[in-house]
Amino acid sequence: xxxxxxxxxxxxxxxxxxxxxxxxxxxxxxxxxxxxxxxxxxxxxxxxxxxxxxxxxxxxxxxxxxxxxxxxxxxxxxxxxxxxxxxxxxxxxxxxxxxxxxxxxxxxxxxxxxxxxxxxxxxxxxxxxxxxxxxxxxxxxxxxxxxxxxxxxxxxxxxxxxxxxxxxxxxxxxxxxxxxxxxxxxxxxxxxxxxxxxxxxxxxxxxxxxxxxxxxxxxxxxxxxxxxxxxxxxxxxxxxxxxxxxxxxxxxxxxxxxxxxxxxxxxxxxxxxxxxxxxxxxxxxxxxxxxxxxxxxxxxxxxxxxxxxxxxxxxxxxxxxxxxxxxxxxxxxxxxxxxxxxxxxxxxxxxxxxxxxxxxxxxxxxxxxxxxxxxxxxxxxxxxxxxxxxxxxxxxxxxxxxxxxxxxxxxxxxxxxxxxxxxxxxxxxxxxxxxxxxxxxxxxxxxxxxxxxxxxxxxxxxxxxxxxxxxxxxxxxxxxxxxxxxxxxxxxxxxx
Amino acid sequence: xxxxxxxxxxxxxxxxxxxxxxxxxxxxxxxxxxxxxxxxxxxxxxxxxxxxxxxxxxxxxxxxxxxxxxxxxxxxxxxxxxxxxxxxxxxxxxxxxxxxx
Numbered sequence: 001x002x003x004x005x006x007x008x009x010x011x012x013x014x015x016x017x018x019x020x021x022x023x024x025x026x027x028x029x030x031x032x033x034x035x036x037x038x039x040x041x042x043x044x045x046x047x048x049x050x051x052x053x054x055x056x057x058x059x060x061x062x063x064x065x066x067x068x069x070x071x072x073x074x075x076x077x078x079x080x081x082x083x084x085x086x087x088x089x090x091x092x093x094x095x096x097x098x099x100x101x102x103x104x105x106x107x108x109x110x111x112x113x114x115x116x117x118x119x120x121x122x123x124x125x126x127x128x129x130x131x132x133x134x135x136x137x138x139x140x141x142x143x144x145x146x147x148x149x150x151x152x153x154x155x156x157x158x159x160x161x162x163x164x165x166x167x168x169x170x171x172x173x174x175x176x177x178x179x180x181x182x183x184x185x186x187x188x189x190x191x192x193x194x195x196x197x198x199x200x201x202x203x204x205x206x207x208x209x210x211x212x213x214x215x216x217x218x219x220x221x222x223x224x225x226x227x228x229x230x231x232x233x234x235x236x237x238x239x240x241x242x243x244x245x246x247x248x249x250x251x252x253x254x255x256x257x258x259x260x261x262x263x264x265x266x267x268x269x270x271x272x273x274x275x276x277x278x279x280x281x282x283x284x285x286x287x288x289x290x291x292x293x294x295x296x297x298x299x300x301x302x303x304x305x306x307x308x309x310x311x312x313x314x315x316x317x318x319x320x321x322x323x324x325x326x327x328x329x330x331x332x333x334x335x336x337x338x339x340x341x342x343x344x345x346x347x348x349x350x351x352x353x354x355x356x357x358x359x360x361x362x363x364x365x366x367x368x369x370x371x372x373x374x375x376x377x378x379x380x381x382x383x384x385x386x387x388x389x390x391x392x393x394x395x396x397x398x399x400x401x402x403x404x405x406x407x408x409x410x411x412x413x414x415x416x417x418x419x420x421x422x423x424x425x426x427x428x429x430x431x432x433x434x435x436x437x438x439x440x441x442x443x444x445x446x447x448x449x450x451x452x453x454x455x456x457x458x459x460x461x462x463x464x465x466x467x468x469x470x471x472x473x474x475x476x477x478x479x480x481x482x483x484x485x486x487x488x489x490x491x492x493x494x495x496x
Numbered sequence: 497x498x499x500x501x502x503x504x505x506x507x508x509x510x511x512x513x514x515x516x517x518x519x520x521x522x523x524x525x526x527x528x529x530x531x532x533x534x535x536x537x538x539x540x541x542x543x544x545x546x547x548x549x550x551x552x553x554x555x556x557x558x559x560x561x562x563x564x565x566x567x568x569x570x571x572x573x574x575x576x577x578x579x580x581x582x583x584x585x586x587x588x589x590x591x592x593x594x595x596x597x
Contacts, residue, residue: 003586050584055569062573204511204576207541211514219541223513226576234582285540294544299579302505306581306593 004052014119015043032115033184037246045118045242049234056127060134063224067138070220079214080146085343085481086278087213088150090206091143092342093278095156097166097270098202099139101174106132108178108186112235116183118242121235128232135225142221151475155341162470165448166269166340169399172445173262184239188252189259192236195229197300198263201271203229205291209275212283237307244308254437256304257312261430264318265325265398272326273333276356277347278481287359292322314430321428323360327367328403335374335388337478339469345481346374349489366407378487379494394447396424397431419443508580508591509534509546510553510571516562517574518543524557542576550580550592 018026029036051059080088109132112125143156159167177189203226210219243252268288275288286294297319301311312318334344348356348371356363377385392401393414402425404412414425415432419439426432435442448469452460457468471477509525512518522536522545529551537544559566568587580591 005586048582048584051569051572055567059569059572062570066573200577204542208539211541220513223541223576224573227513227572227574230575230577231572237581295577298505298507299577302507302579302593302597303581305597306595 004050004055008050008052012120012123013043014122015039027115027117029182031111031182033117034182035184035243035246035248035251037117037242037248039117041242041246042118042121045120045238047120047124047234048237049231051127051231056130060130060228063227064134064138067221067224071142071217074217075145079217080149083213083215084280086280086345086347087215089278089342089344089481090209090274091146091218092150092152092155093270093274094202094206095139095143095153096159096341097170097266099136099143099156100160101170102132102135102139104174104178105190106136108132108190109232112183112187116187118238121183121187121239124232124235128228128235131228131232134228138221138225142217152341152343154475155470158470158474159341162474163448164339164341164469164471165394165399168448170266172397172399173266176441177259177262184243185251185255187235187239188243188255190236191233192240193256193259194263195233196236196303197260197296198267199226199229199233200295200299201267201291205295206271206274208285209279209283212285213279240307240309249309253309256309257314258434258437260312261314261318261434262398264321265400265427265431268321268326269329269333269400273330273344276326276359277330277352278345281352281355284355288326289322289359314428314433317428317430324405325403327360327363328405329400331367331370331406332392332401332403334480335386336392337480338387339466339471340478341470341475343478343481345486346371346484347482347486348375349486350493351489352486366405370406375487375490378484379491383484391449391452393425394449395427395431396445396447396450397426397434397442399447400427402427506549506593506596507535507546508549508593509544509551509578510575510589510591511542511544511577511579513574513576514538514541514543515574517558517571520558520561521545521553521571521574523561524553525551527561528552528554528557544579546579549596550590552591553589555587 027033033042106129109125109129113122113129116122116125140157143153146153160171177194178186181189203222207219207223210222240252243249272288275284275291304311333340334346337344353364353368356367374386377383394400395402402412402414404410415427415429417424417426417432417435420443424435426435446454446456451457452465457465466472466477510521512521522534522543525534525545529547532547532551534545534547553568553571555566555568558571568584568589571589578591580593583590583592
C-alpha cells in the first residue's frame with residue numbers, strides 16, 4: 001500500500017475552475033476570505049498535523065471506545081454518591097457551558113469545510129467538524145445519567161437554550177468569534193486563540209484535579225476530547241502564516257487579540273473558580289494561576305512569537321486579570337447563587353484562606369475582607385444579609401458583572417462609551433476596545449440588566465427575572481454547596 | 497505586575513495522557529534524540545515531556561519499547577497537546593520552533 005505522503009497532496013487538491021458560476025459566487029468573501037488573498041497563496045496552505053480519512057476513522061473509533069468503556073466500567077461505582085458537592089458544581093458548570101458550545105464549534109468547522117479558500121483547510125476541517133460533533137454527543141450523554149440524581153445536570157442540554165445571565169455571556173462571545181465570522185477570521189479566533197491557548201485549561205488542566213479526586217470517567221473524557229483539539233487547532237497556524245505573508249498581519253493580530261480576551265473572560269469563570277474554590281483543598285494539584293502560566297504564558301505565548309505575531313496589546317491587563325478576575329466572580333456568583341444552576345460553595349474556611357494567600361499573596365487583605373463580612377453574618381445567624389439587595393452593572397461586551405479587587409479602596413469603575421442613542425458600560429479597557437473595533441456589530445445586544453429596563457422582562461420582579469433565566473423552570477437555582485459548613489472552622493477558632 | 501512574564505524558553509515536546517503509551521514515548525524520545533535533556537513533569541492525568549528547540553518521536557522506537565506494532569498516527573489517541581509546533585510524516589512526529597530565543 002502507498003504511504004500517506006505518496007498520495008496525500010494529490011488527494012486533498014480539490015480546487016477547480018468553476019464554469020457555471022463565478023469563483024466569487026462559489027466562495028463568497030464574507031463567508032470565506034474577506035481579505036482578497038489570491039487563490040494560489042491559499043493553495044500553499046500546508047497543515048502541519050496530517051491525517052488521512054482511514055486513519056481518522058480508526059483513531060476516533062479507538063478514542064470513543066476507550067471513553068465509553070471507562071464510563072461503563074465505572075458506572076456502578078459509588079463515586080457520585082460520595083463526591084463533594086464542590087466537584088458536582090465543576091461538572092454542572094462544565095457540561096452546561098461546554099456541551100452545546102461544542103455544537104456551535106461543529107458549525108464553525110463546517111463553515112471552514114465549505115467556504116475555506118484552501119482545499120487543505122476544507123479537508124482538515126471536515127475532521128474538525130466530526131470531532132466537535134463527537135464532543136457534543138459525549139458531553140450530552142455523560143451527564144445524562146446524572147439527571148435523575150440531580151435536576152441541575154439537565155442544564156447540560158438546556159443551558160444554551162436558556163436566557164440565564166451566565167449563558168448570555170457565553171453565547172455573546174461564541175456568537176462573536178465562532179458563529180458570525182468568515183472562515184479565515186474565525187480560524188484565527190477559534191483554532192489559534194481559543195483552541196490552542198485556552199481549551200487546554202478546561203480539558204487538560206482540570207483532568208489533573210479530576211484524577212486526584214478519583215473521577216476517572218471525567219479525566220479520561222476531557223483529555224480524549226483535547227486530543228482532537230490538538231490536531232484540528234493546527235488549522236490556525238498556516239492561516240496566520242499566509243495572512244502575514246500577504247500583508248494582513250494587522251487583521252490577524254486583531255482577530256487573535258479579540259478572541260483571546262473574549263474566551264479568557266469566560267474561562268476564568270469556568271476553570272478558574274473550580275480550580276481555586278470548588279475542588280476540595282486536599283485534591284488541588286496547582287492553582288489556576290499556575291496552570292495559566294503553564295499553558296498560556298509559557299506554552300501559547302511562545303507559539304505566538306514563533307508565528308510572527310505579537311502578544312496582545314493588553315498583556316499587562318491580562319496578567320493582572322489572572323490574579324483577580326475569578327476571585328471577583330467567585331464572590332459575585334456566590335452572592336447571587338440563586339441565579340445559577342449549580343450550588344457554589346463559598347469554600348473560604350481558615351485552611352482554604354491560607355492556601356489562597358499562599359498562591360495569591362495579598363488575597364486575605366483584599367478578597368478576604370469581602371468574605372470577612374459574609375463570614376461574620378453567617379456566624380451571627382444572619383444568612384439573609386448574605387444576599388445582595390441590588391443589581392450589578394453588567395459589561396456590555398463580556399456580559400459579566402463589572403468588578404474589581406476589593407480592599408481599603410475599591411477601584412471598580414465602568415469604562416464607558418456613548419454611541420448612537422445610548423451609553424455602554426464596560427468592565428475594562430479591553431472590552432471597550434473590542435466594542436470600538438466595530439460598534440455597529442455590537443450595539444443592539446442587551447445585557448440581562450438592560451432587559452430589566454427595556455421591558456423585555458416585564459415586570460422586572462425578582463420572581464420574573466429568575467423565571468426568565470430558567471431558574472425554577474429547568475431546575476432549582478443554586479444554594480451554598482456546603483450549606484455554609486465552611487464557616488465552622490472560624491467558629492471553632494473563636495471558641496479557642 | 498510586569499509585562500516581562502512572557503515565555504523566554506524554547507521548550508518543545510508532547511503532552512500525553514498518562515499511561516503506558518506516555519511512558520513508552522518518553523523512553524523513545526530519550527533514545528531518538530541523543531544528547532538532548534528532557535524534563536518530564538507528571539501532572540497525575542497527563543505527562544509533559546519537554547526539551548530545548550526540537551525533538552522527534554519515531555513510531556518504530558515506540559513500537560519496540562511497547563513490544564507491539566505502533567503507527568505514528570496512533571499517537572494522536574494519547575497526544576492531548578504539545579508545546580512548540582508540530583510536523584507529521586508517515587512515521588514520525590516532530591516538535592520544534594522556527595525561531596530560537
